[in-house]
Every structure is written in structure tokens, then in C-alpha cells.
Amino acid sequence: AQTVTQSQPEMSVQEAETVTLSCTYDTSENNYYLFWYKQPPSRQMILVIRQEAYKQQNATENRFSVNFQKAAKSFSLKISDSQLGDTAMYFCAFMKIQGAQKLVFGQGTRLTINP
Amino acid sequence: ETGVTQTPRHLVMGMTNKKSLKCEQHLGHNAMYWYKQSAKKPLELMFVYNFKEQTENNSVPSRFSPECPNSSHLFLHLHTLQPEDSALYLCASSQSNGRRNTEAFFGQGTRLTVV
Numbered sequence: 384a385q386t387v388t389q390s391q392p393e394m395s396v397q398e399a400e401t402v403t404l405s406c407t408y409d410t411s412e413n414n415y416y417l418f419w420y421k422q423p424p425s426r427q428m429i430l431v432i433r434q435e436a437y438k439q440q441n442a443t444e445n446r447f448s449v450n451f452q453k454a455a456k457s458f459s460l461k462i463s464d465s466q467l468g469d470t471a472m473y474f475c476a477f478m479k480i481q482g483a484q485k486l487v488f489g490q491g492t493r494l495t496i497n498p
Numbered sequence: 499e500t501g502v503t504q505t506p507r508h509l510v511m512g513m514t515n516k517k518s519l520k521c522e523q524h525l526g527h528n529a530m531y532w533y534k535q536s537a538k539k540p541l542e543l544m545f546v547y548n549f550k551e552q553t554e555n556n557s558v559p560s561r562f563s564p565e566c567p568n569s570s571h572l573f574l575h576l577h578t579l580q581p582e583d584s585a586l587y588l589c590a591s592s593q594s595n596g597r598r599n600t601e602a603f604f605g606q607g608t609r610l611t612v613v
Contacts, residue, residue, distance in 0.1 A: 387540075416601065478601070479599065484529045484594050
């Protein structure tokens, strides 16, 4: 079974700062996806970024980037130039590339961007 | 708008009531999911349907009864619920061609309160 752990229940930074959210996972699979989802107060779960385990290059999406360390089973999210609209719950999630289609989520990190 | 629509957005029901949650996806996906999100707990996978067939039942009590009449619609029928069933219920969909899964897209959820 897969597990995903987010050890930071809450974080808070000032607008325009850079913040890094941590995520570790455990799996015996070799091919899988890792995701970061954002859930603002509107409750909509929005995909922020995706990483495929067989790709060594870290994924980037504008101000969002990841540091994927496969051997260490670590998958952190870096948000650069943070904005007030980044305030949300952030969830790290795991999914196999083949087979059972289910997302395994971490406990979430509540991120607050202060003006 | 992610292409996954859930109704109703809010529901208050008594423990003896019967109600249904509805989810519809307009993305042409072949897999649909129900997740339960309770306060201070990770998202819990409840059910997975793939091509209308249930492929995952995560030890969910029988008072929750899913129905998937086609690949675009998913229901969750509720009866004789308990107050601890109060939570946000999230629907999601994704695509699989048998060799590769895609990321899941979520609806905005139904906030359920059992009184």
C-alpha cells in the first residue's frame, strides 16, 4: 500500500516570498505520478502540478516547481513570488501510472499568504 | 470550472432520511470516484468506477450506496446516516487507456450535515 505524509499542518508567509511545502511518500511501485492539488476556501480541488516518476527533470508550472527526489521518496512544492490567491490547503497525492486508478492523499498543509 | 459538476452543494439531512448526491463529468473520462473529506483527516477514497464497473470499495458502510449508470454520471445514495458521516463529499473523474492513467479532476463537493 502507498502512503503520503505531509509533516507541515500549517505555514504562513508574506506576499512575494518563496515558500516550500514538504511531502514524503512510500511505495514499492517504480512507475507512478505525484501531484500537488490546491483547495481554496471555495473547496474546489485544483491540480497545481504533476510529476511522472520516470522523468528525472523536475516539473514546473509558472511560479510553481517541485523538487522530486525519487530515491528519498520526497516531493516538495516550491511557490515563488507568492500571491494572496495562493492561500489554500495544499495536498500531495500519489497515483499509479498503470492499474488501479486511485489517488492517495497526504493530510494537507494549510498555507496562508499574508499581505 | 473543471468539467465535473456536483449537486447539491449543501445538504442537511436527518438520520432517518434518504437522499442522493449527484456527480456529472463532461470530460469524456472513463473513471469516476467518490472521496470523503472530514475535518482533520486525509481525504478518504470511498468508491472507484471504471467503465461503469465498481473497481474499488474501500470498506465503506452499506448506508452509502453508489450507482454509476454510465461513464458520465455517478450517484451516492444515502440512508440512515450517522452524525459522524457529516463531511465534504468530493467526486472526481480521470481517464485510463489501460496503459496509462491521467490525473483526476474534481467537482466542488457536497457539504453534507447529518442532524
